[in-house]
Amino acid sequence: MAGNGNVGERIGDDDLDGHAALAWMQGTLLGTVATAVAVMAVAAVGFMMLTGRMNWRFGATVIIGCFVLFGSAAIVSGIQSAAAAG
Numbered sequence: 001m002a003g004n005g006n007v008g009e010r011i012g013d014d015d016l017d018g019h020a021a022l023a024w025m026q027g028t029l030l031g032t033v034a035t036a037v038a039v040m041a042v043a044a045v046g047f048m049m050l051t052g053r054m055n056w057r058f059g060a061t062v063i064i065g066c067f068v069l070f071g072s073a074a075i076v077s078g079i080q081s082a083a084a085a086g
Contacts, residue, residue, distance in 0.1 A: 030070065038066045 028034065045062045048054035051084070 035070075038070070042066060 009071060044064055045059045049056055049059040
């Protein structure tokens with residue numbers, strides 16, 4: 001059965017070590033589609049807050065969540081530089 005391409009035989013391969021999956025997830029979460037969805041979500045939440053159909057606290061958490069999602073790279077690099085300096 002050697003060489004038939006079973007997943008069990010390819011566990012040690014570089015393409016199954018998780019880096020490709022993480023790169024795909026990062027590209028999906030930070031890509032143009034995610035940016036467009038976030039812009040529409042912030043616009044919808046802002047409109048609902050202005051018309052009184054949504055609690056301001058819940059709307060703020062949605063907007064802050066978008067900032068955290070798209071600013072995660074800067075947040076992590078700041079934490080790493082602070083840890084290296086200290």
